[in-house]
Amino acid sequence: MKIGILPLGRPTFDVPFAEEKLAAMLAALDATGHEIVGQRGLLFDEDATRKAMSGLQAAAVDQVLVLQVTFTDASMTALAASSFDQPLSIWAVPEPRLGGRLRLNAFCGLNLASHALGLNGRAFSWLYADPSGEITADLTALLAGDRLAGRLDAKPVSGTSADGARVAAALRGRRIARIGEHPVGFDTCAYDAQHLNALTGVSVDTLRLDDLFNAAKEVSQEAADAVREAAEGDVAGLGDVDQEELDRSLRLKAGLDDLRKRGGYDAFAIRCWPETFTQYGGAVCGPAAMLGEGKVPCACEADVFGALTQLVLLEAAQAPVFLTDLVDMDAGDDTGVVWHCGQAPISMRDQEAEATATVHTNRKQPLLYQFPLKPGPVTFVRISQAFGSARMVLSHGEMLRRPMAFTGTSGVVRFDRPAAAVLGDIVACGLEHHMALAYGDHRQTLRATAAELGLPLLEI
Template identity: 80%
Template sequence: MKIGILPLGRPTFDVPFAEEKLAAMLAALDATGHEIIGPRELLFDEASTRTAMSDLEAAEIDQLLLLQVTFTDASMAVAAGSGFEQPMAIWAVPEPRLGGRLRLNAFCGLNLASHALGLSGRAFSWLYADPEGEIAEDLAALLSGNRLAGRLDAKPVSERSAEGRRVAEALKGQKIGRIGEHPVGFDTCAYSAEALETLTGVGVDALALDDLFDAAKAVPETVAAKVRVAAEADVTGLAEVDQAELDRSLRLKAGLDSLRANGGYNAFAIRCWPETFTQYGGAVCGPVAMLGEGKVPCACEADVYGALTQLILLEAAQAPVFLTDLVDMDAADNTGVVWHCGQAPISMRDDQAEATATIHTNRKQPLLYQFPLKPGPVTFVRISQAFGETKMVLGFGEMLRRPMAFTGTSGVVRFDRNARDVLDDIIASGLEHHMALAYGDHRATLRAVAAELGLPVLEI
């Protein structure tokens, strides 16, 4: 076959490492005997990707293969899916769990793409595998169309309970403050305020990022000093980061408190990047961790349904929740890794590990919390809009006591099903890249909540 490739990447990740992985992917593809057409270097932006797409169209390829070398948003996957009629596949690469930065985050890119392609009804095949491993058989299956994503749907539930009714009733009248628009290519974060309120009784107010930035800048010195004292009680090492950037970051916590008091918000959905770094000059991750511990959930990337999911889980668990990315699945180890930059509530820290202050790995600004998650049973949930149908997705597992997989706040989880099966279901379900996590088994209550809200349930 004549296979056209689009090697996707972003320069904010570890480019030399990404180039090493791309070289290994190309070597594996060349070894298949197929004719490999297209750029053999990373495509970092829309312009270069569209130029490559035009070249592939002129070459009359038989199949399109996206090489998901680092994280990217889904915009180019969607453009490629609509621009080519040929069979389409995505190959994303894992990275070693070495305790350092998340160098590629390619799985999250695959996750975003699978959701967006599911919404558009575009069929695709996929592979998540190391090009330097035993890859020949899986790669052959991918290129022959034997790894189609398929579609996994939810099922109606009828089991009701007093707890389920309590949670559903508690949602009514709550409010989410959405601060800024979700980033381009994050179809996972799209929402309808009307549909959300009809479903749950939760309202959404749209605020501008400048509303938060202005509130943070107006914070009195005495209030900012109190936020710093609170952060010092959580993490060590505040004195070791840039102090001006730290001050700006901590002021975001007080700014969110001010917006919450004025607007009566129970949760926030915040467009955290890039503007908090590029325009304001400080990370919101640490403040999000502090608010989460105070049972005021915050969702990254203006993910309103992520904030809603957290509110539901918070009511069910009566404990802090954490909106997390799944960033790795290892079938051999039968585990996955959940991670977010550095915003897990401090009560989720493994008490055998220290919590430290750190900077964002890509943007290099504080404040982020850093620690491994504590061991124990965990429930995952997402109010999902996959395939354009609202449902509840549930998962369950055991957080293990393992060395920190990646910087920020992360944990290694063993699901109650085989990791390979969970991975298959995540892609087949078109699941969004954010899921809410809380300690304990809350599935019975959440199923009952779904029944109260009239939502079908998918358990992965």
């Protein structure tokens, strides 16, 4: 066959490492005996990707293979899906869990792409595997179309309970503030406010990022000092980061507190990047961790359904909630890694590890919290809009005591089912890239909540 490749990447990740991975992917592809055509360097932007697609169209390829070398949003994969009638495949690469920065985050790119393709009803094949491993059989199957994602749907659920009724009743009248719009290519964060309100009774107010930035700038020094004192009680090393950037970050926490009081908000969905870094000059990750510990959920990337999911789990668990990415699945180790920049509530820290202040791995600004998650049973849930309809996706596992997999706040989890099976289900069910996590087993209450809300349920 003539295989047309689109190697996608972002320059904010570890480009030299990405280039190493891409070289290994190309070597493996060349070894298949198929004709490999297209750009053999990373495509970092829309113009370059569109030009590469035009080249593949002119070459009349038999199949389009997206090489998900680093994280990217889903916009270019969705464009490829609509531009070619030929079979579409995605190959994403894992990276070692070395305790340093998340250098590629390619799994998250696969996650966003699978959701977007599911919304568009586009069939695709996929592979998540290291090109330097035993790749021949999996790669052959991928190119032969034997690794189709399929479609995994939720099922109606019955069986209400007092706990389920309590959670559903507690949602009614809650208010989410969406601050800024979700980034382009993040279909996982799209929402319809009327539909959300009809489903749960939760309303959404839309604010501008400037509303937050102005509120932060107007914070008194006394209020900023109080936030710093609270942060010093959580993490060590505040003095080791840029102090002006730290002050701006801490003022975001006080600014969010002010907006919450004025608007009566119960949760936030915030467009956290790039503007908090490029326009304002400080990270909102640490403030989100502090608010989360105070049981005020904050969803990044303006993910309103992520904020809603946190409210549901917060009420079910009666404990702080962490909105997290799943960034790796290792079938050999039978574990996955959950991670977000540095915004897990401090009560989730492994007591055998120190919590420290750090900077965003890509943007290099504070404040982020850094620690491994504590061991114990954990429940995962998402009020999902996969395939264009609302459902609840539920999972459970055990957080293990392991060294920190990646900088920020991360944890290694062993699901109740084999990691390979969970991975396949995540792709097949079109799941969004954010799931809410709380410690304990809250599945019974959440099943009853799904029944109360009329949500189909899928357990993975």
